[in-house]
Amino acid sequence: MPARDNVRIAPADGKLGVLIPGIGAVSTTFIAGVEAVKRGLAAPIGSLTQLATVRLGKRNEGRTPPIKEFVPLAGLEDLEFGGWDIYEDSAYEAARNAAVLDAALLEKVREPLEKLQPMKAVFDQEYVRRLHGVNVKEGRTKMDKAEMLMDDIRQFQERTGVSRSIMIWCGSTEVFHRPSEVHQTLKDFECGLQKNDPEIAPSQIYAYAALKMGIPYANGAPNLTTDTPALQELARANNVPICGKDFKTGQTFMKTLLAPGFKARMLGISGWFSTNILGNRDGEVLEDPGSFKSKEETKLSVLDQILQPQLYPQLYGQLYHAVRINYYPPRGDSKEGWDNIDIFGWLGYPMQIKIDFLCRDSILAAPLVLDLVLFLDLAQRAGMRGIQEWLSFYFKAPMHAPDIYPEHDLFIQLMKLKNTLRWMRGEDLITHLGLEYYD
Numbered sequence: 001m002p003a004r005d006n007v008r009i010a011p012a013d014g015k016l017g018v019l020i021p022g023i024g025a026v027s028t029t030f031i032a033g034v035e036a037v038k039r040g041l042a043a044p045i046g047s048l049t050q051l052a053t054v055r056l057g058k059r060n061e062g063r064t065p066p067i068k069e070f071v072p073l074a075g076l077e078d079l080e081f082g083g084w085d086i087y088e089d090s091a092y093e094a095a096r097n098a099a100v101l102d103a104a105l106l107e108k109v110r111e112p113l114e115k116l117q118p119m120k121a122v123f124d125q126e127y128v129r130r131l132h133g134v135n136v137k138e139g140r141t142k143m144d145k146a147e148m149l150m151d152d153i154r155q156f157q158e159r160t161g162v163s164r165s166i167m168i169w170c171g172s173t174e175v176f177h178r179p180s181e182v183h184q185t186l187k188d189f190e191c192g193l194q195k196n197d198p199e200i201a202p203s204q205i206y207a208y209a210a211l212k213m214g215i216p217y218a219n220g221a222p223n224l225t226t227d228t229p230a231l232q233e234l235a236r237a238n239n240v241p242i243c244g245k246d247f248k249t250g251q252t253f254m255k256t257l258l259a260p261g262f263k264a265r266m267l268g269i270s271g272w273f274s275t276n277i278l279g280n281r282d283g284e285v286l287e288d289p290g291s292f293k294s295k296e297e298t299k300l301s302v303l304d305q306i307l308q309p310q311l312y313p314q315l316y317g318q319l320y321h322a323v324r325i326n327y328y329p330p331r332g333d334s335k336e337g338w339d340n341i342d343i344f345g346w347l348g349y350p351m352q353i354k355i356d357f358l359c360r361d362s363i364l365a366a367p368l369v370l371d372l373v374l375f376l377d378l379a380q381r382a383g384m385r386g387i388q389e390w391l392s393f394y395f396k397a398p399m400h401a402p403d404i405y406p407e408h409d410l411f412i413q414l415m416k417l418k419n420t421l422r423w424m425r426g427e428d429l430i431t432h433l434g435l436e437y438y439d
């Protein structure tokens, strides 16, 4: 008997607008990649929405449809891109400067990238100290700037004829701030926008504009945005899904693979030292101690949550965990991340593990952007609102309800994601109990 859907999912009719604050390395690698895949020039490696399957029912039923056939997702040819940046470079020029993709590949997708001219950004030097751009909006108040962003979005929607939109922050990492009074309620926040409250960051103005217009918002950077009561209130009131924060790509991805393994085997860890060199603009911004602090917080939180030292003081109570990032221009986007892990086993005997990950930051991030765009749109069409915990899979610091801890284990995150898709379509959730095979 066919399963009955648990929720009504509106069809993915029409085009989907992808609005991106930050036309830099990650976003141009994502957009150029989509254009390359559409033309059959390359494959969307790393993307679940494009490549992964989902097992349905029992292991002997042989039902494993691709995710993109199991749930109705927007197609790549339906995506229309728009964005903002403090620099005037088109997406083509920004991609050339970022130097992630080969010049030969970029030439083949030059036309659509050249058409993407960034709109004037909402920017505040206090929040990103190392960058200076001229493509910036002038406005009396932060509320005026939010209204200007909403005008930009309306014009984009009219120009492209999209039927739905989502926004994903691929802008620089802003300086670390804790939530303050102005973030407590929507009323406080709107009052703060009118009064130019210095605690309201540019990223929050973009998020406000999106949520006001019913547009889902994802945060790819570690700074404070929709992880505030005020913006969550707005998301719930307007029935908009949100998720974040900080794409889980290189070193943290490795951490969330390894740490659950050590813990599963009850192996102790006394130290984990992580250091990185990278030479892209992101690296330059992260040289500023304020921006680095935002990154450090999300990178450090992972191990504590996975290892639960309060439950296992003998194994993880003394763990020394440090994360460093250094800007090193010769490497560009090709980051090198080293991890030295001091572990101990039976009777406390010490061992060491060294990891040297020569990765490409934006190549790892681009498929995550694609999946988040398509899944957030799906969530909205399925009537889901507020924090989308099932998208934790993509983030270093997954947003979560205030009374629970976030789930960092990559495989639990994957199970949660796929179970959410099964739940949407009324299929049995997979528990991995499996006793029935041996009755």
Ligand SMILES: NC(=O)c1ccc[n+]([C@@H]2O[C@H](COP(=O)([O-])OP(=O)(O)OC[C@H]3O[C@@H](n4cnc5c(N)ncnc54)[C@H](O)[C@@H]3O)[C@@H](O)[C@H]2O)c1
Residues within 6 Å of the ligand: 021, 022, 023, 024, 025, 026, 027, 084, 085, 086, 087, 098, 121, 122, 123, 124, 128, 131, 133, 169, 170, 171, 172, 173, 174, 202, 203, 220, 221, 222, 246, 247, 248, 249, 250, 280, 281, 282, 285, 361, 362, 364, 365
């Ligand atoms: N690449 C990865 O693996 C990865 C992983 C996790 C998080 N991130 C985060 O994703 C973000 C983008 O990374 P990237 O490598 O593309 O950086 P990038 O420096 O190449 O691009 C960011 C762009 O944002 C622009 N910008 C800054 N403030 C803005 C504002 N207020 N409005 C509009 N544009 C603004 C900058 O001018 C820049 O062009 C960074 O915050 C980074 O920390 C990247």
